[in-house]
Amino acid sequence: MSDAYRIAGHGRLTPAKTIRFSFDGKTYTGLEGDTLASALLANGVHLVGRSYKYHRPRGFLTAGSEEPNALFDIARDSARRQPNVRGTVQEVFDGMKATSQNRWPSLSFDAGAINDVLSPFFIAGFYYKTFMWPRAAWNRLYEPLIRKAAGLGVAPTEADPDTYASRYTHCDVLVVGAGLAGLTAALTAARSGKDVIICDEQAEAGGALLYETGTRVDGKDGYDWARSVTAELAAMKNVRLMTRTTAAGYYNHNFVSLAERLTDHLPGAEASGPRERLWQVRAGQVILATGSIERPMVFANNDRPGIMLASAARRYLRQYGVAVGESVGVYCAHDSAYEAAFDLKRAGVRIAAIIDSREAPSAGLVDEARSLDIKVLTGHAVVNTKGRLRVKSMQVKALSSGKKRDFAIDALITSAGWTPSVHLFSQSRGKLIFDAEKERFVPGTYAQNSVCVGACSGTDAIHAVIGEAAAAGGGEAGYTGENAWRWTGGMLGAGEGAGADDHVKAFIDYQHDVCAKDIRQAVREGMASIEHIKRFTTNGMASDQGKLSNMHGLAIAAEMLDRPIPQVGLTTFRQPYTPVTFGTLIGHSRGALFDPARKTPIHQWADEQGAAFEDVGNWKRAWYFPKVGETKEDAVARECRTTRETAGIFDASTLGKIEVVGPDAEAFMNLMYSNAWSTLKPGKCRYGLMLREDGYVYDDGVVGRLGPDRFHVTTTTGGAPRVLNHMEDYLQTEFPHLKVWLTSTTEQWAVIAVQGPKAREIVEPFVEGADISAEAFSHMSVLECRVCGVPARLFRVSFTGELGFEINVPSDFGLSVWKQIYARGESLGACVYGTETMHVLRAEKGFIVVGQDTDGTVTPFDLGMGWAVSKKKTDFVGMRGLKRPDLIAENRKQLIGLVAKSNARLVLEEGAHVIVDPDTPKPVSALGHVTSAYWSGSLGQGIAFALIENGHSRKGETLYVPMPERNIAVEVVDTIFYDKEGARLHG
Missing domain, CATH: 3.50.50.60 (FAD/NAD(P)-binding domain)
Structure with a gap:
């Protein structure tokens, strides 16, 4: 179809650059630089959609991103399709397939238009009232229908191939x-x-x-x-x-x-x-x-296709060379509409009349209009329009006499001022x-x-x-x-149709079909706040966020409430300004990158060895290393036994690592951790416990002091980002006077843990420039040296209760050093072990895991770790929280150990409740729950940790764990199950 409404010599597009596109299956031509709106208008197409609630015919109202009506489904092919695209913003391109929305079976004949006939039943608040009454059977009938009708456009079903x-x-x-x-x-x-x-x-x-x-x-x-x-x-x-x-x-x-x-x-x-x-x-x-x-005028049936803002008509003409009609009416309460009329008239478009609701527009405007042979009626209002699929006429009334007359038009442009x-x-x-x-x-x-x-x-x-x-x-x-514009004030709620007639549809929110009468009804039903009115009527809740409707809604509500507009309030403008695609917000974070897997430098080696992996946060961690024919339980039992008897090698690279550096590093550490750091000498390590401000345990880890002004802080595997954020937050807001710098080094260091009786024998040959004998390098020590020829930080620490070393080397050398350490360990009978074995070994020694044995409501004293809370420090994060009455109450849940009394081989279920008496009539109050449970090969029995009320005073008591088959009798014991004296740590 030809672009019959393109006016030669007007606009700024190059006529030679033509484009072919389709709308609802019909092919049209446009020019490069056209928007879909300007291209369709050039072809005389005004009907482009149906409204959300009443399914009324709708056309282009604006020429910009504030457009509420002209929403299209835009497709390049079957996969590249996007619904709810504003045609006033979308530029046309060769091969574009545009489809109208919210109609069936066709745009010109939409069965949903029956809603317009039934509109007296779909009054403001209809949705809320419908779902409140009547209940039961009625809801089952119409609720599915309402939900099916909800929404705009149809979501794509194929994966988005774009990047x-x-x-x-x-x-x-x-x-x-x-x-x-x-x-x-x-x-x-x-x-x-x-x-x-x-x-x-x-x-x-x-x-x-x-x-x-x-x-x-x-x-x-x-x-x-x-x-x-x-x-x-x-x-x-x-x-x-x-x-x-x-x-x-x-x-x-x-x-x-x-x-x-x-x-x-x-x-x-x-x-x-x-x-x-x-x-x-x-x-x-x-x-x-x-x-x-620009604000539209509010009057009866102001939503017909062909009715648009004056600025939009002016832009379509001046930028795209498109006339919005052959006989155009103008209805305004603002001077800028005259400029649009003058431009159209000079381009050869007939102006039926300018209808101005004001008695006295700015000086010279009426004279200029009449010099261009344009009829001007001041003190008049458009009170209605006619036309089924496009406006055909406007009815005009003199505000003083009430006399009415009709004007034949095929477009009507309006302006009530500017917001x-x-x-x-x-x-x-x-x-x-x-x-x-x-x-x-x-x-x-x-x-x-x-x-x-x-x-x-x-x-x-x-x-x-x-x-x-x-x-x-x-x-x-x-x-x-x-500037030739005459800027004067507009009129809110402008137009005769915005008045008191509750039988006409004078639209203010075009997408949601909210009329002036809906605002008045909301006020009559007791809504006084504009936020309540907004939700009751849905005014301003459409995809245009009320850019055209909010001010009119405010003015009508203020008039009904007899209050100044500021006293009615103002709705909240939320992000985004205009709709943004999910693809833009997600970016690269989809598919494999939606939840990126972090892998250690040793990951590939572990994968080649047949390791089973588990997800810990974003990290992929080797769970266990099964040999041929081994089950998970067999592999874990073997790894535990070998580590206790000989040695085990473990990839601990996922531990969070933060460098705390600066002249005030010691003071900062004293404030951020519950235990003291002033007595920690360089070259030594200390277990650190971090609390939240409310006194609850937040994280833990071993901290090594490398010098007077430098600490190497480790955190739980998943805790590094939040711990760093926690530190930065306090450093910037509470302790900005401290000269401290924080650096995340989690991925800069690969960590190889060697644990077991032969750990020193495995590690010692590779250590250069340091004596790691028991006398020279005691437990909880750290030194900087070279391992396998590369710079290293060597820690003498253990999470298994055995003699242990943790070798930190730059990540680029992690795999090389790992292979050398493993080769020697294997020759001495050592094995590699995974996280499941690590958990069993740590549980046997009573070492907690923050996030598993804690739940965000546990204090150091609940864990039996009061020794980690300094009694000499005058201040640290969480100190005041620990003094709250509820945190020192006698009935708090405390961490204890559990073993089954009748069946030593039984392993309790994690999360299972713990009760006092299984014969108590239901409902039974639980004392607490099992936090972690394992089979201990070293002890030949199942062991568990649990958080239970007054746990520390219940040692030796018999309690019960309800299980599906029976109630399990358990004994409350100490949390340290293995090597209580800690002799094995010192090798």
């Missing part, structure tokens, strides 16, 4: 919006030498300058000025100019997310590389130049103030280093915009501008 990227970056100044204000601010900041990022969601920078007439900047036409400034910025090395990029969210500390569309506008053959990219930007200063959004786009400012936690004169909210109190300039700050005059933007950029513009 998505993400980047982090910093800049001195981030400018959001590349209109007049944004370009001025960016140019000023860039010329002063600052690193600048300027972004705009449109394909071309310029904002309203792309379609305004009469605007001159620096002596040039506004559009030409924008192009020249854009070229200058693009050529500057300290500027990143980003078009097709939406600032989606504004977070703390000037952190802004940018969603960049990379290939959505390209045909399939050219769409290589990532489809979209998420930028996470930290800016020294954020300049918001986000402009303003500053303050979404990002509000997301930054800035506070808005109300401009009563022009009935709009504008930025007030700033919470971050940011500034709003131009229309989004309420600045209307072009010379003031330029001055304000230049000052924000850190200098002076050196040029001025003129």
Whole structure:
């Protein structure tokens, strides 16, 4: 089909560059640079969708990202398909397949339109009331139907074949919006030498300058000025100019997310590389130049296809060369609509009439309109429209006499004024103030280093915009501008149809079919807060986030409540500013990278040896090493026995490792851990217990002191990130006076643990420059030396209760050193062992695992580890928490050991409850639960840990563990089951 509504000589697209695309199976042509909206309008297509609730015919309302109606399903092929794409933003490309949504069986004949006839039953609050009454049988009937009807578009069923990227970056100044204000601010900041990022969601920078007439900047036409400034910025090395990029969210500390569309506008053959990219930007200063959004007029049946904003009609004409109709009506309460009418008239489009609800528009406007042979009716209102699938006429009423008349039209453009786009400012936690004169909210109190300039700050005059933007950029513009626009206040809730008639549908939220009467009903039913009104009516809850409807809803509610608008409140603007695809948010984090597996330098070797692996956090850890014909139990029993009798070699690289360095490192450690560090000498180690502020155990690990100002801290395998965050949080907020630097070194060190009676015999030949004899290198010592010729940190520690060494070498050498250590160990009868054996050996010695034997509500005293809480320190994190009455109460759950009394070979189930008397009538109160349980080959019996009430005072008691078959009698014992004296540690 030909683009019959394209006007020769108008617009800025190249006519020779034609594109073929389809909509609902019909093929159309467009021009390169067209949006789907402009291309369809050029072909005379206005009907593009159906509304959510009433399934009313809908067309294009806007020309930008605030569009609530024109949502399409866009496909390149069967796999590359995306629903709910705004046609006013999506650029056309060769081969595009666009499909309308929310209709069946076709767009022009939609069975769901019966909802419009039944609309008296679908009043505001219908959804909530329906699910409350009547219950039972009725709910089973209509609840499934309502849920089936819910939602917009159809989610793709095939895996997304596209790729998505993400980047982090910093800049001195981030400018959001590349209109007049944004370009001025960016140019000023860039010329002063600052690193600048300027972004705009449109394909071309310029904002309203792309379609305004009469605007001159620096002596040039506004559009030409924008192009020249854009070229200058693009050529500057300290500027990143980003078009097709939406600032989606504004977070703390000037952190802004940018969603960049990379290939959505390209045909399939050219769409290589990532489809979209998420930028996470930290800016020294954020300049918001986000402009303003035109308000529609509110009147009966103001939603028909062909009814749109005046600014949209102007943009389709000036930027794309498209007329929105042949006979266009204009209805307004703001001067800017006249400019649109003048542009259309000069392009040869018939203007049926300008209907202005004001009695006295700005001076000269009416005269200019009449000089162009345009009829102007002031003090009049459009009170209704007609037309099934497209507007055919408008009914106009004189506000003074009530006399009505009809005008034949095929398009109607409206303007009730402009609303500053303050979404990002509000997301930054800035506070808005109300401009009563022009009935709009504008930025007030700033919470971050940011500034709003131009229309989004309420600045209307072009010379003031330029001055304000230049000052924000850190200098002076050196040029001025003129504008033909007459900026005056609009009217909220404007239009006769916004009044008291509860029988007409005067829409304010076009996507959710919320009418003016719904707001009034919400108030009559007791809603006084705008947040309650919003949820009751769903006004502003659609995918456009109320960009067009919020202010009208506020005004109508304020009128009903007889309160000033600020007293009614303001809804919350949440991220993202406009919808962002899941692919953009996820980036590379899908498939194998959705939950990335972390592997140690020894992983490949363990895999080749047939190890079974388990997931510990993100780490893949060797669980056990079965030999041919061995079960898991056989392998673990063999590994335990060999380690106790000879030696075992274990990959401990996954332990979290943090370097704490600085002149105040000792003071910092004293504050972060419950035990004392001042008495720890360099070359020695100490078990460290870390608490939360509430006194509960947070993490633990061995800490080695390498020097007066340096500590090597180890954490649990999954605890390194949170422990580092915990430390950083306190260092930056509570102890900023301390000179300390924290560095995560988890992946910098490979750790090889050698445990057992022959551990020294295995390790000693490889140690260079150090004496590791029992006399020279005692238990809980650390030294820096060379092992197998590479730099190493050697720890004399043990998690098995046996003589033990932990060899830390740079990760690049981990596998090489491991192979040499293992070869010697194997020749002496040692074995390699996995995490299951490690757990059995540690349990036999009574060593806890934070996160398994603790549950976030356990104190050091509950664990029997009061010795790890310093009595001499005056302060540490958790010290005050430990003094809370509930943390020293007598009935607290405490860690104890359990063994079965009648069947020594029985292994209790982890998580099983522990009770006093199995004959107690139900319900039975549990004393606690089993935290970990294992078969101990060394002891020839099952052993377990449990957290139970008053556990420490119950040693020797008989308790019971309910099991599916029977109740198991267990004896409460000490948590140390093996080598209570610790003689084996000293080798």
